[in-house]
Amino acid sequence: MLSCKQIVEHGSDYIEKDMGFWRKVEMKLHLMICVHCRRYVRQLKRTINMLSRGRYYAPSEEQVEQLKQQYQEVNGKR
Template sequence: MPSCKDITEHSSDYLDRNLPWWKRMGYWLHLAMCVHCRRYVDQLKLTIDTIGKSPEATTPNVSPEEIQAIVEKMKQSTKNKDS
């Protein structure tokens, strides 16, 4: 049967069903007995599900000139604080 360390190291593979059936059975038995690992795997699954439902980050439409202007303002702001 896998240890708690094994569970944490391979829990993504367990959730993705990327383990052989006999390893999955060992993980299932361990999770049935170990509340801490069960919570860990449940939280990992919740995190994966939440990330999967969130909208992907989008890059704002900012021109290179606008980016340069922002950088210059930040530089100027830093210079003013140092004075």
């Protein structure tokens, strides 16, 4: 039986289905009986989703203006 720690160590592999058949079965069995690990996997999924949609490096207004200007210049030459 896998321990909770092993579940946590392989959380991404489980979510991305990047594991062998038997390991997957072992993880599923553990998750069936362990509410804490089920919660962890759900939270990990939410975290990944959040990271992929967050805007952690939003451009400054100045950068946006500069890019718009460049866009218009190039388009003017098309």
